[in-house]
Amino acid sequence: MSVYKCYDCNQVLCRDCSRKHGNTEKYSTHLMQLISDSFILNCKFPLEDDIYGIRFISDIKCLPDGEVVAAVYNKGKLELLVFSISGKRRHVIQLDNIPRKMDVVDKNTVAVLLEKDIVAIIDIQQNHVQYIRNIAIPYSSDTLIYIENEFYISDKHGIVVIDMSGSVKRRITLSFTPCDMCYDVDSQRIYCIDSDTSKLICIDRDGNNIFTFTDPSMTYLKILP
Secondary structure (H helix, E strand, C coil), X not given: CCCEEECCCCEEECHHHHHHHHHCHHHCCCCXXXXXXXXXXXXXXXCCCCCCCCEEEEEEEECCCCCEEEEEEECCEEEEEEECCCCCEEEEEECCCCEEEEEEEECCEEEEEECCCEEEEEECCCCEEEEECCCCCCCEEEEEEEECCEEEEEECCXXXXXXXXXXXXXXXXXXXXXXXXXXXXXXXXXXEEECCCCEEEEEECCCCEEXXXXXXXXXXXXXXX
């Protein structure tokens, strides 16, 4: 029975396998967590607002160690807020532009897609921001996912794949514009939301359609700030 998850390997392990995994020198630094742990759900934090200011969370992620990272537009301030599992704010990282979408790179790093087609790679522990600018994505959408040292960014023609330096590696032409995406490591499939037709579309990493899911109750699928 699987009781642990290794975030570095993205695998679930039984109790005996988790012991062997943790005792092996190659995997000794890997981060593992009980599947039954639910402490990350207990993290709450206020985002105050008033009639004169505009504040919203554009995206929020939980890192494997339990820290919560929120990309926030805060009355003109462009911020990444980092919280502990108890909800106590650790620090604030200032950004150069409005955050749109975020994905976890590893247990200490997140990538944020900003306005003007900028990707910020942020080391949470070192409080360091590296910007990838001048990306050749003139029609980018508001979604980004990270897969094996590459960023998949949707645009009106499909998906543009860039490397960690910002160079465009390839383009995946689709018949729809993904308004949101996620990636399943085990099956190596990308799940996309097509807001125009309110469908969930599963594709492989080359853009080939695996299946399409529709439900009459799913209508007007949009990603709102």
